[in-house]
Amino acid sequence: MRIHLIAAALACGISVLVGLPRQDWAILLLAIALVICAEMINTAIEQAVDLASPDIHPIAKTAKDVAAGAVLLAAIAAVVIGLILLGPPLWRLCFE
Numbered sequence: 110m111r112i113h114l115i116a117a118a119l120a121c122g123i124s125v126l127v128g129l130p131r132q133d134w135a136i137l138l139l140a141i142a143l144v145i146c147a148e149m150i151n152t153a154i155e156q157a158v159d160l161a162s163p164d165i166h167p168i169a170k171t172a173k174d175v176a177a178g179a180v181l182l183a184a185i186a187a188v189v190i191g192l193i194l195l196g197p198p199l200w201r202l203c204f205e
């Protein structure tokens with residue numbers, strides 16, 4: 110969660126720097142919210158699984174792995190969205 114928040118703060122800082130348009134801000138904030146929501150749901154599932162099944166169990170493993178996979182998918186999507194929105198203006202700012 111700490112890493113996600115640092116990445117989100119970095120993306121917001123760059124967005125301010127490059128003067129990101131309003132619609133792009135909305136997409137960026139949705140992507141950030143998606144990752145944070147996925148991380149919160151993952152934590153909730155981990156805690157619930159540990160409470161319900163403290164011992165090793167294949168179903169507990171599946172539940173935790175699927176929840177962690179959801180976070181990974183959301184994080185990859187957020188990185189791609191960040192690159193699409195911030196890549197070109199950042200490139201112009203640095204090299205043109």
Ligand SMILES: Nc1ncnc2c1ncn2[C@@H]1O[C@H](COP(=O)(O)OP(=O)(O)OP(=O)(O)O)[C@@H](O)[C@H]1O
Nearest residue numbers: 155158162163164165166167169170171173174177
């Ligand atoms: N009760 C269990 N039974 C079987 N496998 C488990 C169980 N608990 C955890 N595991 C396996 O061990 C891995 C690590 O479990 P852990 O609870 O540390 O989750 P994590 O994804 O590393 O959590 P965190 O987000 O805190 O880093 C899980 O992804 C799962 O594959």
